[in-house]
Amino acid sequence: MSRDHWSGKDVLSILDFSRQDLEQLFALADEFIRRPGAVEKSLSDRIVATAFFEPSTRTRLSFTTAALKLGAKVVDLSPDASSVMKGESLHDTILMLEAYSDLIVMRHPSEGAALLASEVAKIPIINGGDGSQHHPSQAMLDLFTIKRLKGRIDGLRYAILGDARYARTVTSLLYGLSKYRPASVYLVSPEGLRLRSEIKATLEGFNLETQELDKIDDVLGKVDVIYMTRIQKERFPDVNEYERVKGSYRIDKATLVKAKGAIVLHPLPRMNELAYDVDSLPSAAYMEQARLGVPLRMALLDSVLGRTKK
Amino acid sequence: MSRDHWSGKDVLSILDFSRQDLEQLFALADEFIRRPGAVEKSLSDRIVATAFFEPSTRTRLSFTTAALKLGAKVVDLSPDASSVMKGESLHDTILMLEAYSDLIVMRHPSEGAALLASEVAKIPIINGGDGSQHHPSQAMLDLFTIKRLKGRIDGLRYAILGDARYARTVTSLLYGLSKYRPASVYLVSPEGLRLRSEIKATLEGFNLETQELDKIDDVLGKVDVIYMTRIQKERFPDVNEYERVKGSYRIDKATLVKAKGAIVLHPLPRMNELAYDVDSLPSAAYMEQARLGVPLRMALLDSVLGRTKK
């Protein structure tokens, strides 16, 4: 991704990014990490609006921090998002934000909300997560973390645990992986939370094969990356079913004995699917993943809105 | 309004502004639009506090953006306004904000709240709307938009649709128009939402004549400016009455066929009184009106708090 290439564009889905785009984005993020004191204020005098119609502390705060570090000002719609916006169309809210800002980072519960916003606004929209498929900056961050810790994304074996049906982080990561050549991708989910068939078909169209498993045990010793997500009780029609299966999608120190060399990622927040005794292990990579959110999002904002040409 | 003239003063009502004050304010806003990259940071190191005791996304965000563009820092009381402030008097809250900031932009549901605040605080108060009469920066913005799009405010024919009884935007606009010489001002409202007699008397004292109508149809072809406001269902004692009349205060593309040359303004947010099919017409001026909110409020903040002398 050359900054010129993405300058002024919307970031709706990681599917819109080529492998080369992603590699250039990661290189820019690396640069921001290497030279923290020498950040050019490439967004000086720019206004970034954040509009989270669904709570999301990590994404909102890391985009805010990234924008501020680049010299931008940030205005936040979010405090009013749930109350005021009732009754106003997303269309009009986006037009209002366009009147006040140079770029909008938004999150919305509805599928396609960011696309709709991008059709309404002339300024760039960054999708901070909408519906159950797209959360591009999270998937970029996941891949960037893997690249920094494992040196590459290609050729690795991935296990993705938890909710493959509703978690937008899972779908987005799979879309991102489809730009690379992973050795294998195991999806470990309870039956009701398997990948939807249309997503599976889309991925196959991109030549990304996935294998569905009931339990992590079978592949624990064979994977390089374990990507955890929450399993939400509310997704289960029957609470007893939830209670029966939840243990199979939980990782603790004991589980990881068999998974030497693998790193554990989690978009966070975690509930009880990821034990605290994992934190002190060398394989725990989720806190580093959280930290990398700022430079990765700096790179993204700079590519879309930065005025510096390189 | 020379900046020296309004320096350090409270902005409580547009009635306190002379026609010359308004013209100078508009000239300054024009200047901010002409030279967007050359904004002097006249509020550097100043702290602007926003305190919205009633939600108001547009006013809050456009003041925030305006302040940031002038180099000020913004602290926002609003997240806590509804919860924490329960039990504390407005008097004490204003004194607190005065201790931390150089200017307060506030909104409050009660008539006279901004006046009370101005009596308590030594720093300037900008009334971002209180009670059912005053919202000076909105009326200034309305007049500024008309001036930019129609070239003048005098001599035009105005139709104001909707709630003339409770909508502070309507009363404030009328107060603003009283500083000019409009050719005619039609107030198109259902019977229960007509202008209060004391406001009507006040306006007559300023030599502003208004004519009350039940329907827009009679004057559609004869006006230059159509100013829309929401009609809130809750204002009607009888829901059937609301259902019966609401269509008469709604504007769509078909309605506007007869209103050639007129521009349509709306303080927004809109509900269903303003159809989306109007948006693409040349007469739709409400989005431009929203955009002008930032330079107009920059001019206001700079006049009250800016340290640059001109």
Add this chain to the structure above:
Amino acid sequence: MSRDHWSGKDVLSILDFSRQDLEQLFALADEFIRRPGAVEKSLSDRIVATAFFEPSTRTRLSFTTAALKLGAKVVDLSPDASSVMKGESLHDTILMLEAYSDLIVMRHPSEGAALLASEVAKIPIINGGDGSQHHPSQAMLDLFTIKRLKGRIDGLRYAILGDARYARTVTSLLYGLSKYRPASVYLVSPEGLRLRSEIKATLEGFNLETQELDKIDDVLGKVDVIYMTRIQKERFPDVNEYERVKGSYRIDKATLVKAKGAIVLHPLPRMNELAYDVDSLPSAAYMEQARLGVPLRMALLDSVLGRTKK
């Protein structure tokens, strides 16, 4: 407190500060007051995170203003604190904030929350109040105000009115006074809101003697500082008991006739325990106390996070 000495440290309790630390902090705050236009931007490019898990307008806004005046950027978790954070551990929330910022100012209802946060995070934590004992920046501010208005802290006679059992401001002030040599400290509280015996014992260990009284009347003419706090109705098992005693912990103009020369402090917000007719008296010091919150907190932030060496 030399800035070097406190550089990078946590501010959990005023007990961790020596008398000399406090005096150096006050000197630095004095300097910020003397040269308001000449504030060095010692926190430029630093990110301060505010995380208030319990509402606290004054503390949050004064820390925010102080950070902004020193050139820092501020990111605020608070809007989401009550909703999003449900279900996430404080441990993980603090790690997230550490990933995005250089210092965390936090408030939490639970005793020890700031200590826990300091054990989790490598960056400095400033306790903006937790549990019922610690609110170090408030106690520093109280002492700083006394010093500025009375010229000294030693040798004065103090009356502290209200809730000595649950109000963290009272306990923190007593801890702060234990670093000095007050002539006398009267605690005027209803029976159910007396100082807990373990706190009393701790204070005695620091050679701070306190005397408990039922009514202020006996000592009104004999004190130099009257420190007011709210008495919350909810603390009383019996509402009648509250109604019976509340008058004894209320100060008005008439009460103060007997207290010549004494200054009245209150951490605010006030309810009806402090009459408005006191505001205009020379003894009313609580508004000055509020104003001093900004320079005092600037000094604290600069000592912990500032990069300028002196």
